[in-house]
Amino acid sequence: MIRPQIQKQKNERDFQEKLTKGSYIVTNTGIHGKIIEIKNNFIILEIITGKIKIEKNTISKELTKLHYNNKIKNKVEINSSRNNR
Numbered sequence: 726m727i728r729p730q731i732q733k734q735k736n737e738r739d740f741q742e743k744l745t746k747g748s749y750i751v752t753n754t755g756i757h758g759k760i761i762e763i764k765n766n767f768i769i770l771e772i773i774t775g776k777i778k779i780e781k782n783t784i785s786k787e788l789t790k791l792h793y794n795n796k797i798k799n800k801v802e803i804n805s806s807r808n809n810r
Contacts, residue, residue, distance in 0.1 A: 741781045744768070749788045752779060757788070 744750070748760045750770070761776065762769035768784070770777050 737782075740787075741784060744781070744784065744787070750784050751786055751788055752783045753785045754783070 744760060744763065746760055746763060749757070750760060751757050752770075756770070756772060756777075756779075758770040758772040758777075760768055761771045766781050768779055768781055770779055
């Protein structure tokens with residue numbers, strides 16, 4: 726019973742250490758933003774209304790791939806609609 730929890734904590738720690746500047750993330754409380762600065766255990770996150778300082782351990786997942794895929798998909802849709810005119 727203890728082993729899976731230890732493995733989960735290790736995976737979370739590894740995830741938080743691999744975060745890089747420019748990554749899009751979501752916090753445990755549902756705040757979405759882009760990492761603009763990383764300092765020890767804190768991250769400066771750019772959100773729609775400005776900047777906030779949060780702790781690394783409050784980040785739940787990274788959305789960079791999802792964010793870029795949506796941008797690419799939207800560009801393709803716009804370009805294809807322009808070509809169909």
